[in-house]
Amino acid sequence: MLRCIQQDAGTEMVKAISLTIALIALWLTLSGHFTPFLLAMGLASVLFTVYLAARMRLLDDEAVPVQLRPALVLYWVWLAVEIFKASVAVCRVILAREMKLSQQLIRVPWNQSTEMGRTIFANSITLTPGTITVETGKDAFLVHALTEDFTGADGFEEMGGKVTEVEVRHR
Amino acid sequence: MDMSLLDLACNIATGIAFATGSFFLLVGAFGIVRLPDFWSRLHAAGVIDTAGAEIILIGMMFQTGWDIATLKLILIAFLLFITSPTATHAVSNAAFVAGLRPQDLKKDETEQTLSDVPTAAIPYRSMLPESEPAAPSKSSSGEGSA
Numbered sequence: 001m002l003r004c005i006q007q008d009a010g011t012e013m014v015k016a017i018s019l020t021i022a023l024i025a026l027w028l029t030l031s032g033h034f035t036p037f038l039l040a041m042g043l044a045s046v047l048f049t050v051y052l053a054a055r056m057r058l059l060d061d062e063a064v065p066v067q068l069r070p071a072l073v074l075y076w077v078w079l080a081v082e083i084f085k086a087s088v089a090v091c092r093v094i095l096a097r098e099m100k101l102s103q104q105l106i107r108v109p110w111n112q113s114t115e116m117g118r119t120i121f122a123n124s125i126t127l128t129p130g131t132i133t134v135e136t137g138k139d140a141f142l143v144h145a146l147t148e149d150f151t152g153a154d155g156f157e158e159m160g161g162k163v164t165e166v167e168v169r170h171r
Numbered sequence: 172m173d174m175s176l177l178d179l180a181c182n183i184a185t186g187i188a189f190a191t192g193s194f195f196l197l198v199g200a201f202g203i204v205r206l207p208d209f210w211s212r213l214h215a216a217g218v219i220d221t222a223g224a225e226i227i228l229i230g231m232m233f234q235t236g237w238d239i240a241t242l243k244l245i246l247i248a249f250l251l252f253i254t255s256p257t258a259t260h261a262v263s264n265a266a267f268v269a270g271l272r273p274q275d276l277k278k279d280e281t282e283q284t285l286s287d288v289p290t291a292a293i294p295y296r297s298m299l300p301e302s303e304p305a306a307p308s309k310s311s312s313g314e315g316s317a
Contacts (some may be wrong), residue, residue, distance in 0.1 A: 032239045087218050087222035091194075091218065094206070095198060099205070101206075101207070103210055103274065103276055105276065105278070105279050105281050107284040126217075129221060132214070132259060133260055140284050142281060142284045142285060144213075
């Protein structure tokens with residue numbers, strides 16, 4: 001799909017600065033050396049990378065998702081708990097003496113307005129053991145579930161609602 | 172005294188995390204052998220690469236103290252968190268496009284979800300002359316009842 005490149009200069013500037021900060025943090029984390037020579041090399045390569053990204057028009061919502069709300073971190077914590085619960089449920093299925101499988105391909109509607117939000121929702125579904133996003137339709141995902149215990153519509157609705165809350169900073 | 176107590180707590184936390192993570196890894200590996208077909212085995216692999224790997228990484232974080240190694244471990248955990256569902260989706264979507272279907276499917280809402288998407292890769296759709304995937308199953312069931 002073609003990327004949307006219509007955005008004003010201010011937004012692009014914010015994204016460029018955010019990318020610079022993130023890349024400097026990445027360099028410092030991976031290097032761990034703080035000699036002036038290495039810091040200068042790092043800064044030079046970071047600036048060159050940001051220049052290349054801007055020239056390739058990569059500074060959009062997809063590459064630099066600063067439009068996401070910081071509450072995304074809280075969502076990840078909630079998701080980690082859900083992953084743990086679902087993992088235990090899958091382990092129960094695997095370790096049961098008679099495996100009660102009832103595989104299903106079910107429809108899970110989404111209501112996110114941005115592609116980034118839909119991606120986060122689909123990845124969250126896949127990340128939770130027991131459910132895998134297979135394909136996407138016009139207004140819903142096709143999700144494969146291991147047993148009917150994983151197909152609760154309430155659970156998907158709750159997850160989708162939480163993603164919708166964090167997908168855009170201001171509306 | 173205080174520091175050694177903190178070390179002890181960290182060691183205990185690491186032990187618990189490693190035990191839990193290893194449990195998930197073992198059960199996931201067991202599930203890959205035991206489950207009957209491709210689609211159900213994907214879920215066992217999911218247990219390994221989300222719960223198992225992440226919990227063991229968390230256990231390692233307790234051992235590094237708070238320095239640059241912790242940040243690197245967080246980076247690895249984040250990378251796994253983003254890439255493992257992407258890889259799982261790529262594999263499952265490839266299988267779906269190739270026409271592989273789950274064994275003994277109890278509920279199938281493929282048509283409701285994808286019927287209005289002409290580009291969706293439903294394999295048997297290409298065999299039909301018209302874009303009406305529901306038609307042949309209806310006619311065959313009509314013949315069966317008649």
